[in-house]
Amino acid sequence: MTSHSLDRIKFPAIFWRGMSNFNIAAHDVIRKAQLPLAVLNESFVINTAKFFAIWQAFSELVNNPAECIVKIAKGIETAQLPPIVLAPYHSRNYRDALIRMARYKQMCVPERIHIIEKGEFCSIELEWLYAEQPEPPMLVGVTLASLLEIGRRGSGYSMTAHALELSGQMSNVQALEEHFGCRIKLGAERNRLTLYRSDLDRPFISYNAELLEILTPALDRSLNEQQRSKSITEMVKWIMKRSLASGRPDIHIVASELGMSDRTLQRRLTDKDTSFKQLLTEARREKAIEYLADTSLDLKEVAFLLGYEDLSSFYRAFRLWEDDTPSNWRAVHLGFDEISEDSLGMTSNH
Structure with a gap:
């Protein structure tokens, strides 16, 4: 297994606190992932392979991964969000929110969010830069469900997806299909969420220009400093x-x-x-x-x-x-x- 000096991830403490919502102990997840308990320390840095191992272990310990994905997405508390996610929630519209997420998320994990608008649809594809193994389906599901949740909360409109493709396998996906409002294709070539392009123009009722004026320059400075350090x-x-x-x-x-x-x-x-x-x-x-x-x-x-x-x-x-x-x-x-x-x-x- 190869490593990369830029493949560095700090696991958020909010993830470990959320384990209690599913009656799972963080120590059990770490042991199943065969990682040291030091991972629980917020300052501990891991790579993509270990990050995937944690999510895979978590998905194997929950009773129903699909239902868990929906619960995580709907249970997000805005007040606890870090600035890189808080800014998208207060964007001008859904398109602006997605662009901000794609720009700022790379500050936390080495993942790219590709947004492609074509015709009446907009596709969102995920790419982990240093992945040597497929992404755990549960991690993909949480990411895409959260992106849809941002649009729903921000606009106040219960938008649905046109299609959802997952490269991995998952049982009992009914809960996911109900959440996204579309059929799910498993074993696809790539992980892709397809939205209706018209939904991107929906204005956000949570738009906060004053907050963005504070957050945006600070986030841009941090991103630029991070890129210069590489x-x-x-x-x-x-x-x-x-x-x-x-x-x-x-x-x-x-x-x-x-x-x-x-x-x-x-x-x-x-x-x-x-x-x-x-x-x-x-x-x-x-x-x-x-x-x-x-x-x-x-x-x-x-x-x-x-x-x-x-x-x-x-x-x-x-x-x-x-x-x-x-x-x-x-x-x-x-x-x-x-x-x-x-x-x-x-x-x-x-």
């Missing part, structure tokens, strides 16, 4: 690695992911005595080593995952990096028999 080169390489399989990453795409212009990104990389091209080479080299260490991947698959159109291009690049062929590197480091380049259609000058 290594720009590390973030760029992480985005590159995530998108290699779909082709060579473009600077415009990477800059957009970081919320800056192409020129700003180039300037910041120059300040670090590096370049976009150099980081792309480093990202590919690091991922190549990681993939070659995975015995389930053959060399053609490794080349594809690195964004190379053919195996010979990968061989040429790897020889420049390691002064060795990928097959021989794997043989030396993992104790495999070297794969003949001739059998792969490679010539000696590659």
